[in-house]
Amino acid sequence: MSERLRVGLAGCGFVGGKRAQALDGDELVGAYDLEPAAAAALGALPFATLDALLAQDLDVLVVAVPHDRLADLAVAGLEAGANVLVEKPAGIGTTDVDRIAEAARTAGRLVRVGFQHRFYPGLRRAAELVGSGRFGEVLFLRARYGHGGRVGYEREWRMDPAVSGGGELVDQGMHLLDLVHLLMGPLPLHSALLRTSFWDAPVEDNAVLLLGAPGPADAPWAMLHASWTEWKNLFSLEVYCRTGKLAVEGLAGSYGPQVLRVYAMKPELGPPDVDETAFSAQDLSWVEEWRNVRAAVRAGATTLDDLDAARYAWGVIEDAYARSAT
Secondary structure (H helix, E strand, C coil): CCCCCCCEEEEEHHHHHHHHHHCCCCCEEEEEECHHHHHHHHHCCCCHHHHHCCCCCCCCCCCCCHHHHHHHHHHHHHHHEEEEEEEEEEEECHHHHHHHHHHHHCCCCEEEEHHHHHHHHHHHHHHHHHHHHCCEEEEEEEEEEEEECCCCHHCCHHHHHHCCCCHHHHHHHHHHHHHHHHHHHHCCCEEEEEECCCCCCCCCEEEEEECCCCCCCCCCCCEEECCCCCCCCEEEEEEEEECCCEEEECEHHHHCCCEEEEEEEECCCCCCCCEEEEECCCCHHHHHHHHHHHHHHCCCCCCCCHHHHHHHHHHHHHHHHHHHHC
């Protein structure tokens, strides 16, 4: 493997552009898109077919296409001998995730899923604090995530379930489910409320999930709300532990700068001690995620932890859709 990773990009839309800009010095060998001009616009050498791109002895193939094509292109990259970074949700449903996992095991290659929210600094620090046990076990989690779309949003591919696999639950809800999996483990679906409140579309624009296993009254649980009718972009995640609370607000850009507030309870309870950290308004999560991928590729890792998280999230989503259809 050369000093710089040789990277191919399949899909040159908005997210593909983010990936191309975040390579942190690695070499973008070329790109494939149904619109060749899109590849050229990123400053990448355009390839007319995916096979032609895969023939370039790639270290990593980045797959950033609509959801219905993610699994096919990820499997093709693995079969060609490349490691793969596939955008979330890694296909449509658990079947697609399983196909990618089987191809990865056969090829002995690494697959990472584009869960870049894990790499925002406030969320990374919150995960570290949860993992440290400093505040005891997690009791419950509450999260909200949403935006308001744009004119014509109902005509975009994200509103077509044959292409997207679902609505806002798949779009931003998938990131929230990944964070639940990261911070609390695979909590099962307790109940779901899916609504199409505003957009004239066959998918939900609002999804509310309650997660938690039946059993003891003190079992952990989570409440999530993902919305395409938020109007003012919003991200909020609160983790309630035995002796403290971790609150992350904002992401970057239109979501506002990210702030982490750590509320440390006192033995006598009452008002907690509060420690607040504000992070850079610049969104570095894409670069940080790529650095993590690069380190794993250089180490020869073949773990499929990200696919486990994607399969968990899709399992919850499939359960929620099945229940709402009855």
